[in-house]
Amino acid sequence: MVKPEGQEPEQFNPQPQQTLVTPSEIILQTRQQFSTYIHVLATLLVLPFALLQFSQGNMLLTLAILVFALYNSVVAYVLFKHQHYLFNGWGLVLLSSGLVLYSCTLNGLIGLLWAYPAIATYFLLLPLRQATIGALIFFSAVTTIAMLTQDPTIAIRLVATQLLCIGFAVMFSWLLTAQQRKLVSIATTDPLTGCSNRLELNAALEESTYSRHRYQIPSSLIILDLDHFKQVNDSIGHTEGDRLLKALAKLLTSRLRVSDKLFRYGGEEFIALLPNTRLIDAHTLAEALRTGVEDGKFQLSASKLKPPQRITISAGVAEINAGEGWENWLMRADEALYQAKHQGRNIVVVSPNLSPKPVSLG
Incomplete structure (x- = not known):
């Protein structure tokens, strides 16, 4: 490739030029879009329950749900407009876990049912290692509440099914992560020499x-x-x-x-x-x-x-x-x-x- 005679050297543009999107960038963009949808969905689904708790006179839980919905709305907006993920998923995970634990102490079995989607948020939004550790800590807290407040036959079933959900989520997340790494390697590696392409x-x-x-x-x-x-x-x-x-x-x-x-x-x-x-x-x-x-x-x-x-x-x-x-x-x-x-x-x-x-x- 030969430069035409007399052509001035190209000047550097301080703004990074996105001339080619790499597989890693595609995965990041997809995860950001997916996270945006999760925050929007979480906002829409919890608002009716804020009205329900308000009608039952649970003002503190109502306020907590509204704060949770507001937080998710802000995160979704920032993600959509600026492609910046506030707290990288930890905000939703911790807020939802706190809401569920409080609801468990207040509403008993009905609150314990919300532990299942709360467990799912760990694996949907966090890296596998962080998700596993966080989910097990949350599971331990839910198990303690279940054993103290529920009939043993119900508590044992709650514990077993939640532990099964965590096991399935770990296996699925591990498989998905391994497949992503393999696909990135295939897309960016020369198959003959093993060099980057x-x-x-x-x-x-x-x-x-x-x-x-x-x-x-x-x-x-x-x-x-x-x-x-x-x-x-x-x-x-x-x-x-x-x-x-x-x-x-x-x-x-x-x-x-x-x-x-x-x-x-x-x-x-x-x-x-x-x-x-x-x-x-x-x-x-x-x-x-x-x-x-x-x-x-x-x-x-x-x-x-x-x-x-x-x-x-x-x-x-x-x-x-x-x-x-x-x-x-x-x-x-x-x-x-x-x-x-x-x-x-x-x-x-x-x-x-x-x-x-x-x-x-x-």
């Missing part, structure tokens, strides 16, 4: 760009490409070519830090995103990766090539400039890779800061 790349570049301009944290990119990969595939077959790609990904991963991120950018292209890394350090790493490919493990496949040749990589390196957008940063690294190919391959070319044209340091 392009779906995650844009978001990661936006994050690094924001960190550079907001907190002056440097970041660098390395774009790597297996040289003559089409000829390699044609000569030794796609199965061996896939093995080479997996071996390259394994080598790159072994040389990167935990904070670094590796993406498969194209057929034989990879991108290493190096947070908190200056250009000179990124260049040193790129050279180490280039020489690492030339060892014997990769050359086992090279002996099968016709005509025989060494398996090598070329690389382009760029550090993000002040005021630069991530698209231009990526383009400079891509241009550096193009120069490495043009200069004979098996070299690393660096795109220096504040310069539109890459130069070789190797």
